[in-house]
């Protein structure tokens with residue numbers, strides 16, 4: 139059972155419910171995907187009572203099958219879901235191809251329809267890629283990969299910036315039935331190496347260099363560093379993003395993207411895969427130091443991505459969707475690549491940052507391409523809100539119908555700022571709660587239909603059966619106005635099928651903590667109206683700018699430094715990044731020179747974390763202490779460390795049972811002087 143760790147800063151005020159913006163559907167040229175709230179309720183009830191029929195019909199109508207499935211769900215009855223670690227299988231007997239559904243069927247309909255709008259890091263650098271062009275590139279790369287020996291079920295590592303070639307890469311890999319394993323390009327060479335080894339990837343696809351916020355990143359060099367310890371990697375395909383001639387290149391192993399693609403013709407047939415064949419791995423942080431390779435299987439994932447994009451965002455074929463999240467995270471996978479393309483829409487792929495060359499960048503893109511759905515993490519909105527209204531005001535944002543929020547709680551004042559200044563009170567703000575493991579939205583308003591309350595992710599998507607459980611007893615807290623941990627009672631099509639190579643860890647993490655439920659790792663409340671409020675992680679996971687990090691992972695990085703004896707990492711509230719990382723460190727006294735420069739050591743420690751994990755994981759605060767508070771069995775009491783940082787040293791509870799209660803007073807002093 140988990141320790142209930144932090145209460146959120148969101149107040150559970152029963153703020154008034156906002157109806158969807160008036161005239162929402164009239165502002166679209168297409169007919170609504172969902173007529174009204176009553177239709178949602180009716181469909182939701184059916185999806186829970188009879189998920190086999192509900193999702194079976196949806197899968198038949200919305201996806202193209204190479205071989206139709208025999209059974210939508212096995213077992214059809216959900217009563218045994220999650221018992222003894224069991225998951226149902228979806229769309230049994232069916233054969234399908236992900237790339238075909240994303241590209242071929244739309245290219246056949248209209249090859250000149252724009253699939254991707256690429257907006258480069260520098261304003262006005264970029265281009266449009268049609269479905270017809272996308273199909274050609276995907277087919278060419280699929281042939282190159284086949285020629286290099288990639289087969290169905292193999293994993294291919296992807297370490298690319300936000301460029302259209304990243305989309306081409308993902309689709310080429312799934313076209314031949316292989317799995318992609320995308321590693322966020324902000325990760326260090328060490329993290330990349332760990333993921334390549336864990337997924338046993340033999341091919342890596344990357345770029346010579348990357349551009350972000352006006353800076354150049356030596357992408358290929360990072361890959362080369364990682365590959366020093368990956369003897370099984372046969373080839374690296376390198377896309378020329380900058381064309382810098384100094385980029386390291388090992389002939390034989392390394393191949394230029396343009397040379398490879400030039401060898402092949404325009405068409406290559408998609409490989410049929412079984413519904414439950416794996417489609418991709420995506421590593422995420424859990425409560426231990428070792429990242430988990432979250433595995434998603436083909437048909438269920440595709441259906442989840444397709445339906446949530448269609449209903450949460452009310453996306454139609456004519457729409458332009460701009461998901462400002464990186465392809466290195468699940469948001470990019472589901473809502474920048476698969477969701478929009480599965481719906482035949484146009485997806486904006488943006489390489490840059492919201493602040494370069496100035497804080498208007500997003501709005502300029504929305505205006506220029508007449509974006510209909512915009513999707514971003516609150517951390518960016520906090521930054522832009524702080525920058526000021528003058529950066530938003532000059533732009534014509536009237537094309538926006540839906541404004542999505544993802545990755546962390548959105549505070550009410552940020553929600554209102556988003557709705558008023560960006561949406562100009564005409565767009566529907568949808569706060570979407572989900573996870574890498576869920577594949578697609580779990581709790582979310584449906585655009586144009588679900589009333590919203592700022593700060594609440596509102597109500598469950600089709601097929602999602604949320605429960606609030608007592609954290610200690612695991613008992614279900616029925617009715618409204620309850621608070622506990624969030625669990626899900628039965629399986630949905632896009633739920634992860636496991637942690638790659640470690641099914642037991644999957645069971646232990648998600649299915650064992652609360653019998654017969656999937657455990658989300660989050661605390662949550664259901665208010666008087668039955669709306670859900672996410673209260674933050676209850677495990678040792680920290681959310682920095684919407685990036686998920688395990689405290690154990692940062693601790694494991696710190697210990698790599700020679701002088702570190704022991705460390706404990708905790709999250710604390712930060713105005714801009716949501717949470718920031720604080721590292722309490724005790725140094726090895728015997729190794730420390732008498733005239734040691736502690737400020738310099740702090741910098742070295744931060745550098746160590748940047749090098750071991752990546753810049754985004756760097757602690758904001760490093761606190762040197764003699765000793766960390768521990769229980770008699772030696773467990774570090776992170777709760778105490780968190781409370782001291784939050785200035786709640788008056789409510790530490792009984793510390794007399796610690797093995798070293800005297801450690802606490804020094805910690806309080808150190809934190810006070812650091813302020």
Ligand code: WT7
Nearest residue numbers: 469544545546547569570571572573574672686
């Ligand atoms: C964790 C999942 C979901 C894609 C991006 C992050 C937190 C996610 C919300 C939200 C409050 C949220 C949860 C969740 N989270 N969305 N709308 N409101 N919290 O995916 O890296 O797998 O992280 O992000 O704590 O468990 P992820």
